[in-house]
Amino acid sequence: xxxxxxxxxxxxxxxxxxxxxxxxxxxxxxxxxxxxxxxxxxxxxxxxxxxxxxxxxxxxxxxxxxxxxxxxxxxxxxxxxxxxxxxxxxxxxxxxxxxxxxxxxxxxxxxxxxxxxxxxxxxxxxxxxxxxxxxxxxxxxxxxxxxxxxxxxxxxxxxx
Amino acid sequence: xxxxxxxxxxxxxxxxxxxxxxxxxxxxxxxxxxxxxxxxxxxxxxxxxx
Numbered sequence: 001x002x003x004x005x006x007x008x009x010x011x012x013x014x015x016x017x018x019x020x021x022x023x024x025x026x027x028x029x030x031x032x033x034x035x036x037x038x039x040x041x042x043x044x045x046x047x048x049x050x051x052x053x054x055x056x057x058x059x060x061x062x063x064x065x066x067x068x069x070x071x072x073x074x075x076x077x078x079x080x081x082x083x084x085x086x087x088x089x090x091x092x093x094x095x096x097x098x099x100x101x102x103x104x105x106x107x108x109x110x111x112x113x114x115x116x117x118x119x120x121x122x123x124x125x126x127x128x129x130x131x132x133x134x135x136x137x138x139x140x141x142x143x144x145x146x147x148x149x150x151x152x153x154x155x156x157x158x159x160x
Numbered sequence: 161x162x163x164x165x166x167x168x169x170x171x172x173x174x175x176x177x178x179x180x181x182x183x184x185x186x187x188x189x190x191x192x193x194x195x196x197x198x199x200x201x202x203x204x205x206x207x208x209x210x
Contacts, residue, residue: 037191
């Protein structure tokens with residue numbers, strides 16, 4: 001037997017009490033029922049079965065007549081995969097101009113702003129009032145491909 | 161509140177969520193816009209063996 005996690009997604013807007021009743025009805029599957037604002041609601045069921053199709057059919061057949069909504073999506077995966085997926089970050093690592101300056105080998109922030117006019121420079125994910133933020137992975141890729149031109153030679157002293 | 165969810169409940173509160181322990185033995189989660197999202201029991205059941 002393999003432990004499967006089956007996620008059923010429904011269209012509809014049941015009340016909190018209706019969601020509670022639905023979850024209670026799925027208690028034997030240790031189900032979690034939650035609303036998904038803007039979409040509907042989901043039921044996550046844990047089913048032991050020899051194969052994924054069998055687990056999916058058990059979950060669907062049991063939940064379908066009880067659900068206060070219309071089934072619009074069905075996903076199944078091993079519970080091991082479900083736990084791993086839940087642990088995956090759902091936001092990229094974010095960086096601002098200051099971090100990018102460091103990632104590009106310690107250039108100035110002004111140089112980063114100049115580089116933004118380079119067509120190859122990644123577009124920011126968001127422009128905030130305090131500045132733009134980028135996906136760190138896009139900057140890492142840019143840094144690996146960037147053909148850095150030498151700047152002005154550093155001043156080593158002042159002429160008298 | 162079940163200790164399994166204490167960390168995530170604290171994190172959710174830090175993000176503007178409202179988390180309440182109710183008299184029926186559940187911890188209930190409301191998103192920053194006040195929408196009810198889900199509940200978690202004080203003593204979760206074991207999964208079903210098909």
